[in-house]
Amino acid sequence: MTLGDTIYKWIDERFKLRELLQPIIKHPAPENVISNPLYCLGGTAFLCFLILVITGIFLAMYYKPTPLEAYKSVEHIMTEVPMGSLIRSLHHWAANTMIAAVMLHMIRIYFMGAYKKPRELNWVVGIFLLLTTTTFGFSGYLLPWDQLAFWATKIGTGIAGSIPVVGGYISLILLGGNDIGAETLTRFFAIHVMILPIAIAVLLGLHFLMVRIQGISGRL
Amino acid sequence: MAIAENKKYGEEEKKTEPVRVRGLPFFPHFVLREVVVMCIVAGFLLILASVYPASLLKPADPFDTPSPIYPEWYFLYVFGFLKFWIYDVGPIPAKIIGVTLPMVLWYGLLILVPFIDRNPSTDIRTRKVAVTLGIIALLGVLYFTY
Numbered sequence: 001m002t003l004g005d006t007i008y009k010w011i012d013e014r015f016k017l018r019e020l021l022q023p024i025i026k027h028p029a030p031e032n033v034i035s036n037p038l039y040c041l042g043g044t045a046f047l048c049f050l051i052l053v054i055t056g057i058f059l060a061m062y063y064k065p066t067p068l069e070a071y072k073s074v075e076h077i078m079t080e081v082p083m084g085s086l087i088r089s090l091h092h093w094a095a096n097t098m099i100a101a102v103m104l105h106m107i108r109i110y111f112m113g114a115y116k117k118p119r120e121l122n123w124v125v126g127i128f129l130l131l132t133t134t135t136f137g138f139s140g141y142l143l144p145w146d147q148l149a150f151w152a153t154k155i156g157t158g159i160a161g162s163i164p165v166v167g168g169y170i171s172l173i174l175l176g177g178n179d180i181g182a183e184t185l186t187r188f189f190a191i192h193v194m195i196l197p198i199a200i201a202v203l204l205g206l207h208f209l210m211v212r213i214q215g216i217s218g219r220l
Numbered sequence: 221m222a223i224a225e226n227k228k229y230g231e232e233e234k235k236t237e238p239v240r241v242r243g244l245p246f247f248p249h250f251v252l253r254e255v256v257v258m259c260i261v262a263g264f265l266l267i268l269a270s271v272y273p274a275s276l277l278k279p280a281d282p283f284d285t286p287s288p289i290y291p292e293w294y295f296l297y298v299f300g301f302l303k304f305w306i307y308d309v310g311p312i313p314a315k316i317i318g319v320t321l322p323m324v325l326w327y328g329l330l331i332l333v334p335f336i337d338r339n340p341s342t343d344i345r346t347r348k349v350a351v352t353l354g355i356i357a358l359l360g361v362l363y364f365t366y
């Protein structure tokens with residue numbers, strides 16, 4: 001018996017690992033799902049998400065969310081922190097790839113009709129995932145506090161602010177005042193690293209749970 | 221070895237549950253493919269990140285408006301639509317429509333897709349209306365993005 005087997009057996013005797021794992025391991029996935037690469041898009045989005053979590057945690061160790069220090073801290077990450085440039089660039093590219101993958105995933109679901117009964121609610125959860133993902137992008141765009149970040153956010157919040165009825169509130173909530181400033185930056189930071197991660201974790205949990213219960217629709 | 225064992229298990233299940241089980245076990249087949257794809261994607265991201273590092277422009281200056289200002293690419297369609305729609309409808313100014321349509325109505329419509337499309341078929345040949353509308357929507361978003 002190898003070491004791995006021994007450890008497995010030790011845990012298995014205590015936690016009935018076999019009973020827990022067996023249905024997961026043997027759960028059948030339709031054959032064409034395994035051979036057709038279009039079904040990889042959801043998994044790709046999820047991988048990007050995992051990379052974003054890890055690189056994001058490292059970025060948060062150096063980033064400072066104040067107008068005076070934000071830019072300098074990002075510059076510091078890019079020029080002095082070991083591997084800082086790689087981590088930030090990975091965060092950047094994983095974010096863009098995730099959004100592209102989510103959109104393509106959604107297009108696949110649409111054209112394959114995979115949202116039909118019984119998967120209607122998973123589509124709805126999916127739309128909220130799309131919203132959450134793009135809001136991640138929007139809130140992250142401001143954080144480096146460079147010229148583009150500042151002005152793109154100014155226009156973006158301006159657009160959100162001119163939605164009838166709710167626009168004024170959205171703008172106030174986002175900006176934390178009448179104009180972009182220190183309040184806005186800390187808010188966007190909190191949204192980006194606290195609120196949205198919790199939201200997406202809940203939504204992803206629901207999404208995967210539903211895929212698990214309902215199975216992936218098998219036909220092409 | 222493991223693969224052979226799982227195949228056998230799959231066949232046994234087929235006998236008892238003929239309807240649902242027409243596939244290969246989640247592990248290792250599905251997981252293996254997923255891991256392969258993930259390695260490829262991760263490698264691709266590493267190369268992108270090393271060759272094209274994320275940019276950092278000049279520090280923000282509230283008194284100096286740069287040009288051009290562009291948002292992330294996935295919001296470009298909102299800007300594009302806002303520029304395109306210059307028509308007031310009755311008392312509603314063009315700008316309100318230009319903002320509301322691509323954000324509020326578009327997402328509302330997306331959420332309702334499974335409830336609007338009641339056609340139970342998943343065969344692309346019998347879903348002509350849904351497929352046509354889908355292609356139009358796709359081209360529309362691409363057009364406004366551009």
Ligand code: HEM
Pocket residue numbers: 038039040041042043045046049102105106109114115119122123124125126127129130133204207211215216217218
């Ligand atoms: C953070 C974003 C998302 C992640 C990580 C994700 C992940 C996944 C994964 C891994 C699957 C299994 C099948 C596959 O990979 O194709 C799946 C299925 C599904 N997803 Fe997503 N998804 C996301 C966003 C969305 C969006 C935006 C929609 C649609 C609006 C959506 C709707 C669905 C539906 C309906 C299924 C079931 C498909 C079927 O049974 O064939 N998801 N998702």
